[in-house]
Amino acid sequence: MLALGLARALREYLATRGYRVLRFWNNDVLTNIEGVLSVIAQALGDGPMPPTPDPSPPRGSRAGGGERRRRV
Template identity: 60%
Template sequence: MNGVRFNRQFPVGQYICDFVSREKRPVIELDGGQHASAVEFDERRTRFLNKRGYRVIRFWNNEVIENIDGVLQVIGQTLDNIPSPGPSLRREGRLRTRAHRGGETT
């Protein structure tokens, strides 16, 4: 979606996420009725993922079935608002290490 690749049923720590983009780091969770009684677990899981740089978006299963266009719109807007990661300094040849001396970078 929007050129962003997602992995399905992807592990992050001890949790299996429904859909994850490792590039932009959104997590899309589709929740069934069992999640109504698992609020504390879901909150703990969301905090865990947020601390690792993921942004969790949750939808109820019936939202996906009844309003897929609205769900896709929310996902698209979320992706548009997540900044792309900067280029790797090592790849760009600008990584400074502790061995930096007199203008040389190693």
């Protein structure tokens, strides 16, 4: 019973961060991969994907986009 509570808590925690957990039996993955992929595809189409954050600026660049100055 503890494992079910932990699984539920983890699922809820991930949901607050925009993740959705899909669970499949090993046997289904091994013997019914098309069905598993169909469920995944349907889940992806169920709603809009959450917006992704802007990528980090390239290493060594500044947020303002200015050139890096060198001391002489």
